[in-house]
Amino acid sequence: MNLFIPARAGKRKSRNEHTKNTARVISLPKAECYKHLMSPSRITIADLPPVRGRYTENAPLGALGWFRAGGTADILFKPADKEDLADFLAACPTEIPVTTLGVLSNVIVRDGGVRGVVIRMGRDFAGLSAQSEDGLIHVGAATLDANVARFCAQEGLSGLSFLSGIPGTIGGALRMNAGAYGSEIKDILVHAHALDRAGRTLSFTPEEMGLSYRHSSVPEDVIFTGAALRATPGADPTALEAEIDAVRARRESSQPIREKTGGSTFANPMPDECAAADLPEGTKAWQIIDRAGGRGLRIGDAVMSEKHCNFMINAGAARGSDLEALGEEIRQRVRETFGVILRWEIRRIGQTDPAP
Ligand SMILES: Cc1cc2nc3c(=O)[nH]c(=O)nc-3n(C[C@H](O)[C@H](O)[C@H](O)COP(=O)(O)OP(=O)(O)OC[C@H]3O[C@@H](n4cnc5c(N)ncnc54)[C@H](O)[C@@H]3O)c2cc1C
Numbered sequence: 001m002n003l004f005i006p007a008r009a010g011k012r013k014s015r016n017e018h019t020k021n022t023a024r025v026i027s028l029p030k031a032e033c034y035k036h037l038m039s040p041s042r043i044t045i046a047d048l049p050p051v052r053g054r055y056t057e058n059a060p061l062g063a064l065g066w067f068r069a070g071g072t073a074d075i076l077f078k079p080a081d082k083e084d085l086a087d088f089l090a091a092c093p094t095e096i097p098v099t100t101l102g103v104l105s106n107v108i109v110r111d112g113g114v115r116g117v118v119i120r121m122g123r124d125f126a127g128l129s130a131q132s133e134d135g136l137i138h139v140g141a142a143t144l145d146a147n148v149a150r151f152c153a154q155e156g157l158s159g160l161s162f163l164s165g166i167p168g169t170i171g172g173a174l175r176m177n178a179g180a181y182g183s184e185i186k187d188i189l190v191h192a193h194a195l196d197r198a199g200r201t202l203s204f205t206p207e208e209m210g211l212s213y214r215h216s217s218v219p220e221d222v223i224f225t226g227a228a229l230r231a232t233p234g235a236d237p238t239a240l241e242a243e244i245d246a247v248r249a250r251r252e253s254s255q256p257i258r259e260k261t262g263g264s265t266f267a268n269p270m271p272d273e274c275a276a277a278d279l280p281e282g283t284k285a286w287q288i289i290d291r292a293g294g295r296g297l298r299i300g301d302a303v304m305s306e307k308h309c310n311f312m313i314n315a316g317a318a319r320g321s322d323l324e325a326l327g328e329e330i331r332q333r334v335r336e337t338f339g340v341i342l343r344w345e346i347r348r349i350g351q352t353d354p355a356p
Pocket residue numbers: 066099100101102103104105106107141165166167168169170171172173174175176177178179180222223224225255256257261262263264347
């Protein structure tokens with residue numbers, strides 16, 4: 001079996017200087033390979049191909065997220081443009097883990113940080129344009145959902161106001177099939193553009209993405225770069241602005257949107273799970289969390305919100321481990337009380353322990 005050995009730190013003379021990748025592959029007995037996978041070691045810039053964008057080593061990833069908790073990324077990579085990203089993916093050894101993130105509004109970063117490369121797309125991926133006459137909207141993966149909603153309102157394009165209350169990017173929305181108030185990405189998506197781990201261009205229809213409630217079947221290593229969305233032209237911009245204001249007001253009154261949070265912690269139970277637990281169809285996760293004593297439950301500075309008890313908040317200096325432990329405590333209480341196993345909607349990424 002082969003093992004990838006990244007080039008070591010110390011070969012680099014300055015932060016952004018790209019040295020020749022001196023990584024090598026050696027053969028090892030099977031057990032040794034698994035040992036490496038169980039405790040992945042840190043990647044440095046010297047292990048990576050030259051790029052036109054920016055690498056940041058040991059980047060404080062948790063601090064970038066909505067929860068403001070958790071560890072660092074070995075490398076944070078901000079590609080200059082799509083070509084730079086594709087070239088990076090083609091040249092980056094496959095053994096180096098690559099994670100793509102948006103604005104981390106749905107993520108708990110574990111305290112030990114994320115090994116490998118974390119990709120965050122910048123301005124070059126935040127495009128937004130429309131063909132107002134046929135309602136087709138072209139968006140980059142880094143475009144904020146709320147900006148798409150506001151833009152559509154100005155252009156008199158209806159059907160996308162629900163996006164105004166979702167604080168993530170289009171990339172995150174495609175991965176999560178984000179939705180609110182009865183609408184979801186699946187309903188407005190024409191096709192999504194992406195790159196695979198080898199840097200090849202892909203395109204998906206909603207059917208090919210296997211989109212369902214807060215789920216997509218697209219392989220985890222596929223990186224969305226943009227999408228074409230469908231709206232209905234000919235609407236009154238003032239009425240659409242009012243729709244957006246109503247979405248905002250509704251959220252403000254029912255969700256702790258000004259806190260350090262990650263939105264709904266758990267997905268709502270599916271109809272068959274409700275039936276098996278003798279709960280009415282359509283029972284929401286917050287209702288069973290509430291009845292299981294979860295509202296206001298606290299571990300360290302991680303708290304289940306009093307305002308909306310499926311929202312977890314960092315009420316001070318919570319660690320990633322506090323947030324995750326609180327979520328697991330809630331799951332256990334709900335399982336014991338109702339026999340329902342709640343599914344995490346929030347993604348948890350990284351290692352619990354620091355890299356060796
Ligand atoms: C106050 C609040 C309210 C919220 N309300 C809602 C709501 O009403 N409805 C709803 O659906 N969600 C809601 N959320 C959750 C969250 O905003 C959505 O899931 C959003 O789509 C995540 O986008 P993001 O850019 O923050 O993604 P991140 O949180 O950064 O990442 C989420 C997942 O998407 C993947 N991902 C991100 N970008 C890409 C990309 N370009 N290519 C491939 N994978 C990618 C990540 O790897 C990760 O697995 C809420 C969150 C908060 C904090």
